[in-house]
Amino acid sequence: SQTIHQWPATLVQPVGSPLSLECTVEGTSNPNLYWYRQAAGRGLQLLFYSVGIGQISSEVPQNLSASRPQDRQFILSSKKLLLSDSGFYLCAGDRASYEQYFGPGTRLTVT
Amino acid sequence: EDKVVQSPLSLVVHEGDTVTLNCSYEVTNFRSLLWYKQEKKAPTFLFMLTSSGIEKKSGRLSSILDKKELFSILNITATQTGDSAIYLCAVRNIRGGTSYGKLTFGQGTILTVHP
Numbered sequence: 001s002q003t004i005h006q007w008p009a010t011l012v013q014p015v016g017s018p019l020s021l022e023c024t025v026e027g028t029s030n031p032n033l034y035w036y037r038q039a040a041g042r043g044l045q046l047l048f049y050s051v052g053i054g055q056i057s058s059e060v061p062q063n064l065s066a067s068r069p070q071d072r073q074f075i076l077s078s079k080k081l082l083l084s085d086s087g088f089y090l091c092a093g094d095r096a097s098y099e100q101y102f103g104p105g106t107r108l109t110v111t
Numbered sequence: 112e113d114k115v116v117q118s119p120l121s122l123v124v125h126e127g128d129t130v131t132l133n134c135s136y137e138v139t140n141f142r143s144l145l146w147y148k149q150e151k152k153a154p155t156f157l158f159m160l161t162s163s164g165i166e167k168k169s170g171r172l173s174s175i176l177d178k179k180e181l182f183s184i185l186n187i188t189a190t191q192t193g194d195s196a197i198y199l200c201a202v203r204n205i206r207g208g209t210s211y212g213k214l215t216f217g218q219g220t221i222l223t224v225h226p
Contacts, residue, residue: 043218099145102153
């Protein structure tokens with residue numbers, strides 16, 4: 001089974017600063033990878049997904065971007081953080097129609 | 112637009128009670144429905160349902176899917192304080208010819224079990 005690693009676990013950043021969150025996958029190759037944001041302990045909103053290296057699709061317009069430089073690496077970035085970017089960010093991976101596995105998440109607070 | 116609705120949004124029970132959580136959906140090209148339990152951090156996978164009427168069971172938890180009426184239920188019997196968590200329902204569709212299937216999540220049900 002696959003394992004999703006994410007870091008950092010928590011992050012406090014000022015408004016206007018850049019952001020880089022990294023996610024790596026272990027135990028599988030060619031996974032589909034996803035970034036979600038969860039606000040206030042509720043449902044997950046899909047931000048980006050990737051089906052392969054360099055292939056990124058955005059689900060919602062926003063201040064964030066994503067990149068996939070390697071098969072098992074997925075990065076979430078921002079050039080200038082907004083207060084509204086605060087939240088709990090989860091990276092997930094799967095293969096085809098199987099269940100998605102989630103990383104431990106990053107709690108981002110923008111001050 | 113794909114839509115998943117969970118009810119109730121929150122639920123408070125006492126240990127030993129039985130609870131039923133609901134999930135209804137409207138999704139094009141339905142492939143599967145998944146249930147997750149989320150405590151402090153990452154959601155952990157509980158069940159994946161693809162066929163109507165076949166119950167999936169794991170200990171005190173069970174779940175069933177009705178593809179005609181477009182809903183699923185998650186039952187927890189003899190609840191314990193360790194069952195306190197957010198329970199998330201998600202539905203996967205399949206985009207033809209690809210391995211990618213988007214998960215659409217419901218808002219979640221916050222379950223609190225008191226001793």
